Structures are given as C-alpha cells and as structure tokens.
Amino acid sequence: MNSPATPRYPVLNITLEEKAVVATLDVSEDLAAITTDDIEEQVKIAGFGDARMDKNALKKLLDQAQINEHFSIKIAELVDASIALKVSRDKMSVQADIVAAAGGLALTEEAIFQVLRTHKISLGCVSKHALAAAITEKSKSTYTIAEGVAALNGDDTVFRPLFRQITEHPPIVDAEDMTQYFETNDYVSVEEGDCLMRRIPATAGVDGFDVTGKKIKAKKGKDKKFKKQKGSVVDEEDENLLRASCQGHPIIAAQGVKVDKVLILVNADLKSGNIDFDGTVIISGQVFSQITIVASGDLHVKGSVENATLSAGHDLIIGGGVIGESTPDIDEPPKITSNLRAGNDIRAMFLNLTEAFSGHDIHVQKYAMNTNLTAKRDIIIGGNGGKGAIICGNTISGRHIEVNVLGSNAYLKTLIDSGSLCELHVEEKRIKNGIKQRSTELIQLKTILAKIVNKDPEKIGSLVIDKSKKLTSAIASVEGWLLTLKEEETEVNNELGLANEATVQVHKMLYPNVRVLVNDVEYLGTVKKRACKIFTVNGNIELELE
Amino acid sequence: MDVQKIMTTELMTVSPSQQVGHLHDLFNEVSYHHLPVVLDHKLIGIVSDRDVSHNLSPFVNTEEQRDEDEMLLGRTVAEIMSTDMITIVRDTSIDCASILLLENNISCLPVVDDEFALQGLLTWKDILKYHVYS
Numbered sequence: 001m002n003s004p005a006t007p008r009y010p011v012l013n014i015t016l017e018e019k020a021v022v023a024t025l026d027v028s029e030d031l032a033a034i035t036t037d038d039i040e041e042q043v044k045i046a047g048f049g050d051a052r053m054d055k056n057a058l059k060k061l062l063d064q065a066q067i068n069e070h071f072s073i074k075i076a077e078l079v080d081a082s083i084a085l086k087v088s089r090d091k092m093s094v095q096a097d098i099v100a101a102a103g104g105l106a107l108t109e110e111a112i113f114q115v116l117r118t119h120k121i122s123l124g125c126v127s128k129h130a131l132a133a134a135i136t137e138k139s140k141s142t143y144t145i146a147e148g149v150a151a152l153n154g155d156d157t158v159f160r161p162l163f164r165q166i167t168e169h170p171p172i173v174d175a176e177d178m179t180q181y182f183e184t185n186d187y188v189s190v191e192e193g194d195c196l197m198r199r200i201p202a203t204a205g206v207d208g209f210d211v212t213g214k215k216i217k218a219k220k221g222k223d224k225k226f227k228k229q230k231g232s233v234v235d236e237e238d239e240n241l242l243r244a245s246c247q248g249h250p251i252i253a254a255q256g257v258k259v260d261k262v263l264i265l266v267n268a269d270l271k272s273g274n275i276d277f278d279g280t281v282i283i284s285g286q287v288f289s290q291i292t293i294v295a296s297g298d299l300h301v302k303g304s305v306e307n308a309t310l311s312a313g314h315d316l317i318i319g320g321g322v323i324g325e326s327t328p329d330i331d332e333p334p335k336i337t338s339n340l341r342a343g344n345d346i347r348a349m350f351l352n353l354t355e356a357f358s359g360h361d362i363h364v365q366k367y368a369m370n371t372n373l374t375a376k377r378d379i380i381i382g383g384n385g386g387k388g389a390i391i392c393g394n395t396i397s398g399r400h401i402e403v404n405v406l407g408s409n410a411y412l413k414t415l416i417d418s419g420s421l422c423e424l425h426v427e428e429k430r431i432k433n434g435i436k437q438r439s440t441e442l443i444q445l446k447t448i449l450a451k452i453v454n455k456d457p458e459k460i461g462s463l464v465i466d467k468s469k470k471l472t473s474a475i476a477s478v479e480g481w482l483l484t485l486k487e488e489e490t491e492v493n494n495e496l497g498l499a500n501e502a503t504v505q506v507h508k509m510l511y512p513n514v515r516v517l518v519n520d521v522e523y524l525g526t527v528k529k530r531a532c533k534i535f536t537v538n539g540n541i542e543l544e545l546e
Numbered sequence: 547m548d549v550q551k552i553m554t555t556e557l558m559t560v561s562p563s564q565q566v567g568h569l570h571d572l573f574n575e576v577s578y579h580h581l582p583v584v585l586d587h588k589l590i591g592i593v594s595d596r597d598v599s600h601n602l603s604p605f606v607n608t609e610e611q612r613d614e615d616e617m618l619l620g621r622t623v624a625e626i627m628s629t630d631m632i633t634i635v636r637d638t639s640i641d642c643a644s645i646l647l648l649e650n651n652i653s654c655l656p657v658v659d660d661e662f663a664l665q666g667l668l669t670w671k672d673i674l675k676y677h678v679y680s
Contacts, residue, residue: 433660437635441642444632448649474641 012039014046019104021048021076023061025069034065043076051076051103080104083112083134085119085145091210094121096130096145098137107135112145121146122213146211154205154221161257162195163188163250189262190244196232196257197242199225224255231259249280251297251314260297268293268301268308281312286320299342309339316342316358321366324353336372346375349386367391377498378402382507390414399498400505407511414511419502419519419536424495431489438482445475504534507546549643550636552676553657553666559584560593560623567619570598580654582664583627589656589664591627601626633658636665644673 012034013024021043036058043049057075064071081101087094094116098107112134113123125146134143190196205218226234226242231250235241244250248259261279265272269288275281281295286303287310293299299312304320324337340346340356350366351373362375365386371393373379379395381403382388388404392412395401401418408414449471452464502518508531516523516534521541523534531546559582560569572581573595583591603615633656634643643655647670657666 429660434637437638441634441638441646444646445642448645451649470641471645474639474645477639478642 012042014042014048016046016048016078017074019078020074021046021051021078023057023073023075025061025064025071034062036062039075048076048078048103050101051078076103078103081107081137083107083115085115085121087119087121087211091212091214092148092150093144094119094125094146094211096134096143097140098134098143099140100137107137109135116146121211122209124213125149125209125211148210148216149208151208151216151218152206153219154203155200156222157202157224158200159224159226159255160198160200161250161252162198163190163257188250189248190250190259191247192244194244195241196244196250196259197226197252199240199242201240227253227255229253229256229258231261232257249298251280258297263295267303305338305340307337311339311341312343314342314344316340316346318346318348320348321350322348322352322354322356324370336370362397364388368393368395373397376495388507390416396420397502398495399501400503402505402507404506404508405511406504406506406509406516407514409511412513414514415517416504416514417517418504419499424492424499428489428492428496431485431492434485435482435489438478438485442475442478442482445471445478449475502535506533507531547640547676548637549634549640549655549657549668550666552640552672553636553668554672555666557582557664557667559664561585562590562622562624562627564623565619566598566601566621566623566626569593569623570602570619573598580667580669582656582667583623584664587664588662589631589633589658591624591629592631592654592656593623593627597626597628631656633662634668635659640673640676643668647673 011026013026015022015024023039023043039058039061040053043051043053053076054074057073061071061073061075064073079099079102081104082099084097085094086097096112101107109131112131113126116123116126125148127143127145127147130143130145133141134145202221202223204220207218208216210216231244231246231248232242233245235243242257244257244259246259246261249262250257250259261277262282263275263277263279264282264284265275266283267285267288268275268283268291269286272291274292276292276294278296280297281293281299283293283299283301283303287293287301287305287308289307292309292311294311296313298315298317299310300317300319301310302319305318305322307323307325310316310318318340322338322340325335336353336355338351338354340348340351340354342357343359345361345363346356346358347363348365351364351368351371354368354371356362356371356373358375360375361377362373362379363383364373364379364381365383365388367387367389368381369389369391373393373395375396376398378400379397379402381390381401382405383402386404389408390403390406391408391410392414394415394417396417397419399419401416406414406416449468452468452471455464499519504516504518506529510525510529510532512525512527514525516525518534518536518541519539521536521539523541523543525543529543529545533544533546535542535544558572558576558578560572562583562585569581573579579596580592580594582589583593601621602618603612605611605615632646632650632652634646636657636659638657647653647655647668654667654669656664657668659665
C-alpha cells in the first residue's frame with residue numbers, strides 16, 4: 001500500500017566561486033521553512049558575512065525556494081577595497097576616492113603607494129595622516145592624500161629709516177592756534193656719523209615642489225643697493241648701513257637718505273631778501289610779502305606766509321597759514337598772489353588766495369579759500385581735527401580728495417576734480433605711439449648698420465667708418481629717447497592706477513554750488529548733502545551717503 | 547632737431563582714382579618728382595614721375611601715338627603707385643631721417659601721424675637747406 005507523499009523543502013548550500021558567493025538550493029526532505037535571515041545566517045556561517053549581498057538575487061532565491069527545485073544563483077560578491085586618484089590641474093594636490101573592501105582585500109600602504117607610483121606621484125608628498133585614514137576607511141570617502149609645497153617667493157630689498165620722520169606724529173596746535181612742528185621735536189636733525197638707514201637685503205625665497213616632485217622655482221626678491229645721495233655714506237664695516245656724512249636735515253630719497261645742509265632764519269623779509277638755497281630752509285618766524293624762497297630740500301616756515309612764493313624740492317611745511325594780497329580792492333575779484341610748490345607734500349594751517357602745487361599730497365588743517373590746489377596724489381582738508389573746508393577755487397588731485405565741508409552758503413563757485421583718466425589716457429596714447437615709432441626707427445637704423453658692418457673688410461674705407469660712427473650715434477640717441485619714453489610710460493601707468501581709485505569724500509556738508517568731477521564725470525548737486533562719498537563705477541558717477 | 551621744423555607742409559597730393567594721363571601732364575607742369583597718394587586724408591602710396599614714364603608709351607602725345615598708347619593714359623594712379631613706403635613722424639630726428647633717405651636710396655620721406663594722415667614731406671633738398679643755411 002502507498003502512503004501519501006510528504007512535502008519536501010529545499011536545502012541551501014553556500015559556496016565560493018572565485019569572488020562570487022553562490023547559493024544552491026537542493027530538494028530535500030527537511031521541512032524547515034527558509035527565510036532571508038536563514039540565508040544570511042548561512043552566508044555568515046560559510047565565512048562570507050562581509051561580502052556585498054545582492055538583494056535582487058536574494059529575492060529570486062526565496063521565490064525559487066517555494067518551487068522546491070534545484071536552483072543556483074550568485075547572491076553576494078567579495079569586493080576588494082579600491083582607490084581612484086585625481087590630480088589637480090596645477091599638480092599641487094592629489095585627491096583619493098576610497099571605497100572600503102566588502103569581504104575582499106583591504107587597502108594596504110603598499111597597494112596605495114603602487115597606485116601613486118603609477119600616477120608618478122612623489123611618495124615624499126604623501127600625507128601620513130590621510131594614508132592611515134584611507135587604509136582604515138570603513139565605507140567610502142575622499143582624502144587629500146598628497147600635497148605639493150608652494151614656492152615661497154623672496155622678499156624685495158627693504159630700506160628702513162633709522163630716524164624719526166615728521167609724518168610720524170600728528171601736529172600739535174598750541175594756544176595761539178599755531179601748529180607746533182618744532183616744539184615737538186618733529187623737525188629732525190642728524191649729526192655726522194648718525195645711522196640713517198638700514199638696508200635689509202632681498203631674499204632668495206624657498207623653492208617648492210609639486211606632487212610629482214618637480215621643483216617650483218621661487219622668485220628671488222628684487223635686490224636694490226643704496227643709491228648715492230648727498231650727505232650720506234655707506235658704513236665701511238657694514239654695507240647695509242647708511243650713515244650721515246655731515247650735520248643737517250635728513251630727507252628720505254630713492255633707495256637712500258640725503259642729508260641737507262640747513263639754513264635757519266628768523267624771518268624772510270627785506271632784510272634777508274629772496275632765498276635760493278641748496279638744502280633745507282627753516283624760517284622760525286614769518287615770510288613777508290613779495291619774498292621768494294627756493295629750497296632744494298625741505299622748506300619749513302613756523303609762522304605765516306603772506307603774498308610770497310615758496311618752492312621746496314621735497315616737503316613744504318607751514319605752521320601758520322598762507323594768504324595772498326592782504327588788501328584786495330573790494331570791486332575787483334580776489335587775486336591769487338601766493339604761490340606754493342613742493343616736490344613732495346605741502347602742509348599748512350590754512351590757505352587763502354594761494355596757488356599750491358604738490359608732487360604728492362596736500363594737507364590743510366582749517367580751510368582752503370579762493371585757492372587753487374593741485375596734488376598728484378591726495379588732498380586732505382581738515383585732518384587731525386581741523387575745520388576742513390574748501391570754499392571757492394579749483395581743487396585738483398590725482399586720486400583722492402577728503403574734506404569736511406565743501407562749498408558754502410554764499411554759493412561761490414567751487415570746482416573739485418579728482419582723477420584725470422581722460423588726460424592720462426591721452427598721455428598714455430602719446431607715449432605708446434612714441435615708443436612704437438622710436439622702436440621702428442631703431443630697427444631700421446640697426447638693419448642699416450648691420451649691412452655696413454657685414455661688408456667685406458677689404459672694402460671698408462673711411463666713408464664706411466664715418467657712416468657707422470654716425471649710425472651708432474643716431475642709434476644711441478634713439479635708444480636714449482626710447483628709455484625716457486619708457487620711464488614716462490611707467491609714471492603714467494602709476495598715475496592711471498591712482499586715477500582708478502579717485503574719490504571725493506565729504507565728512508560733514510556738501511553744498512549745491514560745488515561742481516565735482518571724478519575722472520572727468522560730473523556731479524552737480526542741487527541740494528545740500530550731508531556726509532557722502534562720490535566716485536565712479538564703470539564710467540558712471542555714484543554718490544553714497546554715509 | 548626734428549623733421550617737423552624743416553619738412554615741406556604745403557603739399558600737392560593725388561587721389562588713387564586719378565588717371566595716369568593727368569598725372570603725366572601734372573609732372574610736366576610742376577618741379578616735383580614724387581607725389582603722395584591720399585585717400586580719406588590718409589596716405590596710401592607714393593607715385594613718382596618715373597612710375598609714370600615706366601607705365602606710358604614713349605609715343606604718347608607724339609605723331610606716332612597709337613590707340614594702345616592712348617589706352618595706357620586711362621590707367622589709374624592706384625595701378626602704378628608704390629605702396630611699400632618708409633614713413634617717419636614729426637618728431638623723428640633729422641639725423642635719423644637723413645640716414646633713412648641715404649641708405650634706402652630714396653629721395654623723399656612722407657611724414658605721417660598716428661592715423662597715417664599725411665602731415666608733410668621731407669626731401670633731400672629740405673635736409674640740404676637745413677645743413678647749408680641753418
């Protein structure tokens with residue numbers, strides 16, 4: 001007699017075929033139901049618990065288990081750890097994308113090094129910390145595994161003055177409302193042998209290297225030597241130290257210090273007469289009407305200046321104020337009769353009926369009235385707590401004009417002109433064309449000279465010799481001209497740089513009678529404005545209230 | 547000293563579309579041997595009496611003149627002018643200009659500005675006058 005058939009359930013076998021974990025279902029009499037957990041347990045017992053499971057394959061396996069037929073499928077994989085390198089464009093860093101092993105081989109230091117070597121990465125650039133983290137990575141991450149070292153460019157030569165300079169201290173105003181430069185010992189004098197300047201030589205810099213180990217050459221700093229100046233000499237035992245060779249007033253010059261002889265007078269008047277001095281001039285009193293003083297160095301006037309002409313090669317500093325003609329005819333417009341000129345800065349308490357030109361900055365404490373000011377760089381009216389007003393006149397600067405009060409209730413015409421891009425561009429064009437033309441002439445002349453010089457030596461007579469002398473002289477002349485043009489080009493480029501920063505800053509009040517130009521773009525206000533800044537953006541005038 | 551002080555500024559110029567026949571008559575009337583060719587105020591070439599005679603038949607304006615000789619008279623300045631020029635500017639030195647004239651075997655140098663507008667003409671006569679009479 002036959003008994004009824006017993007239900008049969010499959011049995012699971014887990015095997016490894018290369019890196020594939022294969023699960024095989026066999027028909028069996030074991031009636032145990034099979035679940036996902038059972039399969040995973042079996043895989044773990046088989047020693048492949050870390051392998052990467054294929055969930056789709058697992059599902060398929062479970063479905064097949066219901067049919068109770070022989071079935072085999074790859075349900076997991078042993079995956080080795082992986083590393084992919086990305087080298088930056090500038091070859092200064094290497095990123096490593098790390099994927100941890102799943103049952104397969106873990107990353108070793110040697111394996112990482114091998115990959116780096118393949119990419120020609122220098123092992124000296126590898127970060128030990130990043131290396132350790134990459135090896136112990138459990139999942140997936142990116143590490144900066146190697147970095148180059150940027151070159152450290154050298155420093156240019158630095159010239160450090162070893163004496164106090166007048167601009168280091170703000171001026172003190174005494175009870176008589178006079179600026180005291182002398183009582184605060186701001187006026188500097190040196191004795192023969194005093195140390196003037198220390199030269200800190202340029203440094204070579206430190207070369208760097210990229211991740212392939214290739215050297216990145218550092219740029220050497222620009223090396224500049226002391227330039228010979230009057231009144232100073234390089235120390236015999238220390239070539240980086242400059243000393244005074246005479247007593248006098250030190251003035252910082254290009255790559256050095258010059259020591260000016262000093263002429264000290266009580267007043268500049270009929271008794272002293274006009275003064276033309278090669279050095280620094282100090283007037284401890286006043287400068288009277290119709291006097292002219294020319295000093296190649298600084299010119300300091302402790303008191304006031306009236307209706308005079310002052311010219312300083314360097315700084316012009318006036319403790320009191322400057323006025324023009326003292327009693328102008330009421331029916332006639334005011335006349336500008338005082339003239340100030342300085343190669344560097346002009347500083348004064350106030351200016352009235354004056355024409356002032358400086359090669360650098362102009363600083364006026366109280367006001368500039370009916371005065372024309374021109375400074376290559378900045379004009380500051382009212383710094384150090386002064387009233388700081390510009391009323392009437394033309395004020396022109398290469399870069400920046402800063403004032404507390406601009407214009408007045410009397411609605412007198414005042415012009416402010418900051419930056420002069422248009423003029424500078426015209427000048428720039430002139431210089432560029434000049435350089436182009438002179439360069440063409442130079443090539444033409446040199447070509448002609450080369451033809452003469454390459455002649456058969458037996459055919460060279462006195463005419464050819466004379467010709468080549470003349471050509472050489474003409475070439476030298478054109479080269480000299482070209483050099484001058486290139487110097488002018490550098491200066492114009494510097495001025496263009498300043499003009500691009502041109503602004504007019506008003507700290508308290510801007511009256512509507514003031515015409516303001518910033519890089520030749522006009523602002524003409526119709527109402528009073530409080531603190532504001534006027535500048536240009538893309539050729540358009542902007543006013544920003546503060 | 548630069549060339550602007552001695553160059554000739556009162557200039558006769560011709561246009562590129564002018565006919566060679568007119569140019570031939572012009573050269574017979576004036577004492578110049580070179581004429582600058584100008585278009586829209588810019589220098590574009592130089593034409594000389596030699597260029598004219600090279601491009602005309604010797605029988606022109608003679609009894610032996612043929613039809614083909616007459617056709618040559620209708621050619622334009624643009625067809626015969628020289629465009630390969632050495633030019634200078636107002637502030638070129640006289641020394642430099644003299645050398646360029648001598649060593650390039652030319653008899654005049656047009657003086658132009660940045661835009662290549664003609665400003666003057668420097669000839670060997672101008673230079674000679676300068677050296678003799680200055």
